[in-house]
Amino acid sequence: MLKDQRGFIAMYVLLIFLVIAFSCFAFIGTAALGAKKNAVMTYQWFGEAINFAADAVSRARETTDFAVKTSEARQWFVYAFSQELEATTDGYNFNSRLKIYPGPIKLVSFNYAPPGTVAPGGGRTAGPGYEAVIEVPVLSVNLPFIGPQYVTVPMRQVGVVKAAAER
Numbered sequence: 001m002l003k004d005q006r007g008f009i010a011m012y013v014l015l016i017f018l019v020i021a022f023s024c025f026a027f028i029g030t031a032a033l034g035a036k037k038n039a040v041m042t043y044q045w046f047g048e049a050i051n052f053a054a055d056a057v058s059r060a061r062e063t064t065d066f067a068v069k070t071s072e073a074r075q076w077f078v079y080a081f082s083q084e085l086e087a088t089t090d091g092y093n094f095n096s097r098l099k100i101y102p103g104p105i106k107l108v109s110f111n112y113a114p115p116g117t118v119a120p121g122g123g124r125t126a127g128p129g130y131e132a133v134i135e136v137p138v139l140s141v142n143l144p145f146i147g148p149q150y151v152t153v154p155m156r157q158v159g160v161v162k163a164a165a166e167r
Contacts, residue, residue, distance in 0.1 A: 035138050038100050042136050043155055045084040050159035053077035054129050058161040066128045066161050067112040073130045074110045102140035103150045108133040119158045129160035 053076035057069045066073075078091055085105070087094040093104040113131040116124050137150035 039136065039138065039153055042105070043157075046081065046132070046134060046155055047157050047159075049077050049081035049084060050130060050132050050157045052080040052159075054159035054161045057130075066130075067114075070110070070112045070130065077110060077130070077132060078107070101137055103137040103148065105137070106135045106152075108135055108154070113158050113160075117158055120156055125158055125160050127160050127162075129158055131156065131158045 053073045056076040057066060057073045060069075060072075078089055081087075082089045082094055085094050085096040086098055087096040087105070089095070092107050094107070095104045110130065110132045113125060113129045115127050117129070117131060119125050133154060133156045135152040135154050137152050139151040140148055141150075142148050
C-alpha cells in the first residue's frame with residue numbers, strides 16, 4: 001500500500017495545471033492592463049485634439065455661426081489627432097507609427113454640436129462645439145479568406161468653443 005503512486009501522479013498533474021493556469025491569467029491580466037493604458041492615453045489625445053479644433057475655429061472670429069465652420073474644425077481635428085498619434089491619414093483612417101494599435105483608428109463622424117449637447121460623462125455643454133466619434137482597434141485577428149478583423153472600442157468626445165461659451 002505504501003508503494004502506490006496514484007496520489008503522487010495526481011498531485012504532479014495538478015501542479016502542472018496550476019502553473020499553466022496562473023501563467024495564462026498573468027498573461028491575460030498584463031494584456032488587459034496594457035490595453036486599458038493605451039485606451040486611456042488615446043482618449044486623452046482624442047479629447048485634446050477635439051478641444052484644439054474647437055479653439056482653433058473660435059480664434060478666427062470671422063463669424064459666430066460655428067455650424068458653418070464644421071469642415072474647418074474637422075480639418076484642424078484631423079491635423080491635431082494625426083500629430084498626436086504620429087500617424088498618416090486620409091482624413092478618415094489614422095495609421096499610427098507608434099505600433100500600439102493593431103490597425104487603423106477610424107473617424108466615424110465629426111459634427112457640429114449645438115449648446116446643450118450631452119457630453120461624455122452626462123453633463124451638457126454650455127456653448128456650441130463639435131462632436132467626434134472614433135473607433136480604436138484593441139485586438140486583431142487574421143481570418144482565412146476574410147482578412148484582418150478588429151475588435152474596436154468606440155470613443156466619443158465633445159469640444160466646446162470657448163469664446164462662444166463665455167459670451
